[in-house]
Structures are given as C-alpha cells and as structure tokens.
Amino acid sequence: MSRVVVAEDDAHIRRVICLWLRRQGHEVFEASNGRVALDMVLEHEPRILVTDVNMPLMDGIELLKELTERDCSPHGIVVLTNRWDHREIGEQLAGPGMHVMPKPFSPTRLAELIDQLGSEAPEEAST
C-alpha cells in the first residue's frame, strides 16, 4: 500500500485512475495540473507519482524537472501519456524508478507496476 499523487488534467481519466488505485488500497491524492501536483508532492511526500504529460499551467515534464531540481522526486514515477512520441519521452526521461505507459493503459499492468514500485527496498537515506 503506497501513497500516490495522480496528476491528470482530464477529470474523467483522473477519476478512473484514482478509483482504480484506491480500490487497490493505495492512498491517493488528485491533482489537475503539474503545479498542484508539485505542491502535493512537497506536502505529502508520496512514494509514487503518476502523471500525464500534457497539462495546463505546468506539464508533466516540467513537473519532473522541478522535482529533480528540488531533489524530492518520489521513489517511483509513472508517466501516462497519449502522445505519439511516448517512446522518445521514455528515452528522454529514462532513469531508475521511471516508467512510461502509453494510453490507453492496462489497469492491471498499472496496478502491478505500482505494487512493484511500492514494495521495492527504499533507497538509502543520504547522510
């Protein structure tokens, strides 16, 4: 069971993702754009961030950049996108704990991925 922030501007899709993740027993916070998500991540320090790419105010890529700059990226990041260049986005972002899933995503695979990211050993605390 993990704390998850979901950033997605389409309310229907956000509702679907959150309903699904809550049903898996996760604690879910909803954000309708990258800026709200950034505040939520800073406040709630979730283990996992699920984010769309194209969003108003702050898009998913900017959000991830901001988080990296502040050195507070969640342990696992799942980028859900309907962009045609999702492969390139994946290569661009590639890193530990980073996963890109094209939409429509498989709910089962998303749940498995989040379970996996949630159960991985936490990184060693930096001293």
Add this chain to the structure above:
Amino acid sequence: MESYCHPRQETLNGPGMMQVAASCAGGPKQSLTIVRPDEPSAAVPLHCLRTCLNGDPSSLHKAGCAWLRSTRSGSADSTLLRNGKCDKGYLADAEPVTLHGRHVLLLSVDGTIPPEMARPADIEERVENTSDMAVRLARAVEDSERLAEEVLQNYEQLSLLFDFTSQIAEVTEPEQIERLLMNRMARLLNVETLEVVSSRGETHVLDVADGTTTARHWRDEPDAQYTAFAEQALLTHSVTVKSANDRSYLLCPLPRLQDQHDVVVVSRPSGAPEFISGDLQMVGSLLTFGGNLINNSELHGHLRQMSIEATRALVSAIDKKDHYTSGHSERVGFMSRMTGEALGVTVDQLDHLEWSGLLHDIGKIGVAEDILNKPGKLTDVEFDQIKAHPRMGYEILKPIESLQPILAGVLHHHENADGSGYPDGLELKDTPLFARIIHVADVFDALSSTRSYRKAFSVERSIEIIQEMAGAKLDAEITATFTAALHGLRESRPEEFASMFPIALEEELV
C-alpha cells in the same frame, strides 16, 4: 431564522467513504458522512435505521455498518457510532441507498444544536434538504463509478488486444499461435475454463492459471450434456451460449483448413457476470483472425516441407547418377551450413547457404553418366563437359525466383583462390562467400569419399590435403574455420560424424 442547507463540497475520503459537507445559513456548519458497510452483501434494512433513529445505533453495527460520525465546525469530531458503541448525538433521519451494488447508509446527523435552532420544523426541513441532496449525490457518484468501471474494463481489453496483435506477429508455429490465442482469450473474457474441441476428437485444455495446455480426448468428458453441445457446436458456424451444471458456456468456431472448424469452449461459474453481446463479437473476430493465422502458418509449413522434400528428391537423383557420390550433396549442404555458422553468417543466410551447398552439383544432370563414372583419366573434351556443370546448374536454377540468393554459390564453387578455377577464373577477392565455403566443403567431401579413379583418404589425411591447398586454391580463413568446426562436430556428436564419413574413418584405422 430561516435555515437551509446546500451542497458546498464533495470529497472522496478514502475507500468506501464519502463526505458531504452542508452549510446551514445562520446555523452551525455540519457535515454528513456516508458510511458504506464493509460487507458488500450486508443489507441495512430500514427497520434497523428506525431502531437506530430511536436511539439504538448498535443495530446499525449489527447490520454491517462500520462507523458513523458527525462533525460540527468549531468543535472536535463527535463520533456517534464506533464499533457499535453509541456516543452522544442526535440522529435526525436516514435513508438507505444502494451504491454500486453495495448498501450505503446515508444519514443526516446533527450535533448539538442551539436551543433556538432546535425547532422541529427547522430540523425537519434541514433533514429533508440534506438527505435529498445526499441521495442525488450518491446516485451521481454511482453513475460515475459505473462509467469509470466500464472505462477500466475497456482499457484492459484494448491493451490486451494490442498486446495480442503485436505478440502474434512474433510467433510462427501453429501450436504457438493457438496457445497465445487461448491465453489471451481467457484473460480478455475473464473465464474460468477454456478448451479447444477439435473435430478430430482431440481437446486442448488450457490451464488458465499458468497458461499451459494439455491434450485429451474430448469424448472422455464425463459430462454428457457438455459433450452433446460441443458435438452440436462442431456442426454450426455461429457463436452460441449454453448453460449447464451451474455454469455458462460460450462456444465459438475456430476456422480450420478444408472448411472444417474446431470449437473454443469457455465457461464461467454461476454468479460470475453473464456473457454479453460484446463478448460474442470480440470472440468471433479474435477467433476468425487467429484461426486464419493458424491455417496460413500450417499451409506455409506444408508448402515449405513439400519444397524441401522435392529438392532432396532431385538432389538424390543427381547423386544416384554419379555412383560414387551418394550423399555428397547432403553432406556438402550440411558442412557448408556448419562452416557458415562458425563464421557468424546470419540465420536467414544460413538457410540459403545450406540450399546452395545442397544444389551445387545440380548441373551434373546434363553431364553424361559414362563421363562422370569413368575410371581412368578424362580427355580434354570430357573434362570440358565436367567443367560445364556449375554454369548448367546456375542456368537450371536461375528461373526460380526464390532461389536467387543461392545462385552465386552454385556458379562459382569451382573457382580457385589463384584464379585457376572455372567457370570464370575468379580470384579469391572476387569469389562470393557462399562459393568459397562450398568449395572447401566440396573438396573435403570428395577427398574423404571413394571415387571412380581412387580410394577414399582418411579424415585426417583429407584435412591435411585441404590445408595444403589453402591459400593457392582454397580460402585459407574458411579452411581453418572449416577444420575447427569439423573437429568440433567429431568430438561433440561422434555418432553423427561416423554415419557421415564411414569410409574415411575406416581408412584412419588402416
């Protein structure tokens, strides 16, 4: 003072719980908490609510309601019911609502109400408004959850379909395609059992959990009803749904060759969702698509097998013509492939190389038998006839479109590294790779076999001779690779090696 309520906000607050805040103008702010019983099947009967309203909230707990609370602005949460124990509070009204198949309890709850507000009419009105609002809200939530559920299912099915179509492109054997098809279907339809019943009497049963299949005879099925409708389905071409033994079955034809079809039978236990029209459409299109793939791959296999057999028959006819070269073409084909593999030739190219080796002497079909089998020395005229066989082979095979990649090997397998070979006198650098490989294998096999004009050399002596020829006549690098690969074969598969070179091995013992 007039009192009324209106919805202010709605938040989802953890699984199975919804909070509705209502603000009352001029009165204390209140919130409603909608509590779903943990047990999805537990009904909250109306009489329990009434009992509860009459001051015994424990009846709600007995009915499966987990807890219930009221909040009031400016004060800590006051829990009215927790694990069946009742705190102070005043329950005003309640209405049970079914949400997403679960019984949801809606309660409008009042905390401590200032005496001047506590007029029955005010409370009644407020309760009416809030419960009305809550019911509508609950229905809206229910609708949106149902839609979200459908979207989730559609997403799952779509991605399974995408997966299936991309994975199916990577398998080529009919059995692999069938297994993949069965596995994907079981997941797409969320079924408990899946079997493919064939008109040939065999059944492939899928283990839905681990994805493996086992075969058995379907007429051994002890259930007569099942056997009867499987038999019936083999005769029709449409998708049907049957029920028997508390299960519902979906039977769908899987097209096979020669206007035959198998039947895929899937089942769900009673209590599981019934099959719907969308399931039937999906199964129908998936099996038509998958069946055609299986059939095409089987046809492709038959054709391939036939062309291999026809070629081997032709090759053995050539070998029969030359009494001393029985099995020569097969061995040259085999050893060429073995050498190519050691040289790192790609798998597709290896097939071409083997065929080129197999067919390298096909042109001998045009050389008179008495020349091929002449025991003594050949005249120049006779030797010219022998030397014509590579080009003749090339001319014979040239019209066959699919054999284009093997032609160079056939035409140039007698070219020497120093340019002294035939038909074109090519030097090593101009001789195609296949031809250089086949040349080494061909010379080795000739040396290690008995010919009309001499006895066979031993394996080791034959190797010594080709090593002496390396550089001037044969490609030195290929000769070295060939020798190493041949020694490797002799060590790793001695029996196969012995059956290939019986005479040359006998010579070694002499």
